Amino acid sequence: MTRAEIWNAVYDNDTAPWVIGEPQPAIIELEKTGTIRGRVLEPGCGAGEHTILLTGLGYDVLGVDLAPSAVAYAHANAVAKGAPAVRFEQADALAMEARPDFAGDPPGSAPAFDTILDSALFHVFGTEPETRAVYVCNLHAVLRPGGLLHVLALSDAEPGFGPRISDTVIRESFTEGWELEELRPARYRGRVPEGAPESVAGLEISPAGLVDVAAWLARIRRL
Numbered sequence: 001m002t003r004a005e006i007w008n009a010v011y012d013n014d015t016a017p018w019v020i021g022e023p024q025p026a027i028i029e030l031e032k033t034g035t036i037r038g039r040v041l042e043p044g045c046g047a048g049e050h051t052i053l054l055t056g057l058g059y060d061v062l063g064v065d066l067a068p069s070a071v072a073y074a075h076a077n078a079v080a081k082g083a084p085a086v087r088f089e090q091a092d093a094l095a096m097e098a099r100p101d102f103a104g105d106p107p108g109s110a111p112a113f114d115t116i117l118d119s120a121l122f123h124v125f126g127t128e129p130e131t132r133a134v135y136v137c138n139l140h141a142v143l144r145p146g147g148l149l150h151v152l153a154l155s156d157a158e159p160g161f162g163p164r165i166s167d168t169v170i171r172e173s174f175t176e177g178w179e180l181e182e183l184r185p186a187r188y189r190g191r192v193p194e195g196a197p198e199s200v201a202g203l204e205i206s207p208a209g210l211v212d213v214a215a216w217l218a219r220i221r222r223l
Helices: 003-012 025-031 049-056 068-080 129-142 167-173
Strands: 039-043 060-065 087-090 113-119 143-154 178-191 210-222
Touching (some): 003 068, 025 049, 039 049, 049 113, 068 087, 113 129, 129 143, 167 178
Parallel strands (some): 039 060, 039 113
Antiparallel strands (some): 143 210, 178 210
16 A cells, blocks of 8 residues: 555544544644744644644645545535635645745745644654655755744653654754754643553543643754
8 A cells, every 4th residue: 555545544434543623732832832933834734623723823824645535634624614715735745845836946945834833744754764854854845944843743751652752863853954942742632542542551531532642842943
């Protein structure tokens, strides 16, 4: 199966632990800090909750995802929330630099975005250093100098679900061409994966089947 087909299946079968019907509390609080500015890109937007949130608050934001099923889900989600004008597109986060409307021509000559919001995409590449490097290069190509990248990623500091990473992975991934301004512990809210209670042993699960797990929240400036 291709990467897109794998992610399509998650949405088609409604098994995505990150689809919780609302934005991440950490992202809601992040928006209040005033560090999301200008034209905003959300790669790996999934169900579209943050793109919907930011659009409703007046931001110029585009949500993109590799999986057509995710984009369809996000569009339907926006319509259901009374926000049909929210913008979503299918795009591969590992090939954004090839889009002149994102990165200019030649790639990186005219980055289009002032802020990038990555909620639970970066950690997917946590065990794939080469793929992660490609992703970071693509982020650099589409983010304007001085722009900010915000990363909310699952942490390996305690039990949880999904791919989890250490703070070292974030620190070592953003070196040349970047300045790591802040990296701190946070929480990530997800649905408890069916049949996997051991992965969240000891954590409080809400009556709705939601659990807050350890995460990292990073603010990284593109030089």
